[in-house]
Amino acid sequence: MGLDACAAIQRAVTVAPGEVVEVVFLLGQARDPAEARALIQRYRRTDPEVVRAEVATRWEQILGTVRVKTPDRSFDLMINQWLLYQALACRVWARSAFYQSGGAFGFRDQLQDVMALVTPLRDLTREHLMRAAGHQFEDGDVLHWWHEPTGKGVRTRISDDYLWLPYAVAHYVEVTGDRGILDQRAPYLRGVELPSDRDDMYLTPERSPRDGTLFDHCSLAIDRALSRLGSRGLPLIGTGDWNDGFNRVGREGRGESVWLGWFLEANLSRFADIAEGRGEGAIAARWREGALRLRESLEAQAWDGDWYRRAFFDDGTPLGSSVSPECRIDSIAQSWSVIHGGARPGRARRAMESVEEYLVHHGDGLVRLFTPPFDLWDVDPGYIKGYLPGVRENGGQYTHAAIWCVIAFATLGDGDRTGELFGLLNPINHASTRAGIHRYRVEPYVAAADVYSEAPHVGRGGWTWYTGSAGWMYRAGVEWILGFRLRGAQLVIDPCIPRAWPGFEIAFRYHSSLYEIKVGNPNAVTKGVVGLTLDETTLDPGSGLDLVDDGSTHHVGVTLG
Secondary structure: OOOOOOOOOOOOOOOOOOOOOOOOOOOOOOOOHHHHHHHHHHHHOOOHHHHHHHHHHHHHHHHOOEEEEOOOHHHHHHHHHHHHHHHHHHHHHHOEOOOOEOOOEEHHHHHHHHHOOOOOOHHHHHHHHHHHHOOEEOOOOEEEEEOOOOOOEEEEOEOOHHHHHHHHHHHHHHHHOOHHHHHOEEEEEEOOOOOOOOOEEEEOOEEEEEEEEHHHHHHHHHHHHHOOEOOOOOEEOEOOOOOOOOOOOOOOOOOEEHHHHHHHHHHHHHHHHHHHHOOOHHHHHHHHHHHHHHHHHHHHHOEOOOOEOOEEOOOOOEEOOOOOOOOOEEHHHHHHHHHOOOOOHHHHHHHHHHHHHHOEEOOOOEEOOEEOOOOOOOOOOOHHHHOOOOOOOOOOEEHHHHHHHHHHHHHOOOHHHHHHHHHHHOHHHHOOOHHHHHHHOOOOOOOEOEEOOOOOOOOOEOOEOOOOHHHHHHHHHHHHHOOEEEEOOEEEEOOEOOOOOOEEEEEEEEOOEEEEEEEEOOOOOOEOEEEEEEOOEEEOOOOOEEOOOOOOEEEEEEEEO
16 A cells, blocks of 8 residues: 555566577556456467557558658658657557656647547547546636546646637537537536635546536637636736746736737637537627737737737736847747737738747757746746756747747748758757767657757757657648648648649548549749649649548649649
8 A cells, every 4th residue: 555556577488599489478458357358368369470460550540541752751751650659659548658657638738639630530539529528617627637537637727728629629620520529518527616825726526417518618618718818908827828837927817928819819710610600600709709809909919029929927027028138039929820810911920030030040950939048037937937048948949839830831831941940840850960869869750849959958859759749740741731631521732842842742541542642843832732633633723622432542633833
């Protein structure tokens, strides 16, 4: 009692000279002892080669749904093999790694991971959306993280968690066309309210007798965020938005988040369309009005002259401003002003030019989260200041945010910058030389959560494997660079590639059919589809492809110009 459970398995083996002995240890998990015994009986009699073949076949089914071939071999290796493997095996299934051995579900974390898995593993994504909805309190906030099967977790004042549910649901509905999920019901939670002097509480909540449709859960999250706006008309940051290290920016309840403003605006706009499609015209109108007011407040209060500010402290001090001695410019306030088209076009482009000027370090091969790092400024943003300058969120490369910059440049149609930044973030390129390996020091085949940016550790990888940047990196490559966008039973191809690429290929398995897509770039452009054919039939270049499940191989030609 009181000690961690441990099992040790030992087999003594004598190996003669020249002899080969194979020992297989069988580890597994089952619902009950009977199922465990059945699995043991099955696999102890199975040839290990057969087991390995089963495993390989299953991974090919998952990873082989979309296969790409581009002029960049390092891009292909990460997209075809490593990124989805990392997101699924580590983030979704194990929820554990060398640098974080937790096992918990993070509310915002796995919701972002499964967005990358909608196409190959639709049912898994659907299941997790419903699981997450079941961890929302009746007031609309959620467990920041929780452990199954007890459901024990942490209730906090973090302000962005619950908005990832409608964001992920909107993506799932857009990709699959499965609007029926919006009517699926999930329970709410009840638990002790946070006392005014507490930022968080570890508790075991109760299941409420109330439940609601998934649309109800998403609506509750959106309305909760919309009701918590500060004096500038921007969302209250609470004890951290996406950056948990900003946990004292708005601890007194008055600090506001610019990034959260862009994120809430994206949710309002996307879910207004969903509400309209469900005949909820009044709700849609209210959300569109809220999105409009947010955009007006963001442009009036957050624009700093060359970029958008990041936040405002409780006392009104701006963060991420040209007047800030540290953290003068933060990347995510810029990238999210672009990703869903919320910002004024001229300002959006200027903001990303500022990212290129101040945060992209080509020589060091990294993209900083913000600059300069916190060190001597006499403000208290939170625990982020406890990190050394240039480490993790404190001015290092936080890869999750750096990938959002890639997506923003692709949204602006700048294929050259998009391809260049993806190459900077690709771990293969960090370790492609002996000097790079010595500097990077972590695995060259998985996305790293962070890369250090200050001497003497410039370019050194920090936390790997257990990071949400894997799923986002996959989506950046497939959806924004290659322009592969599944929309129910339609496929849209709208790439944004480096002009030096002569073209690329995608093999897409749609149920029993195979679509072989060849994209040509004869005029060396970065964006723009001028030709589209399906099985030698010419189609409107601006249209999507109607997919069929007929067991045949179909040939798609796309010409850029």
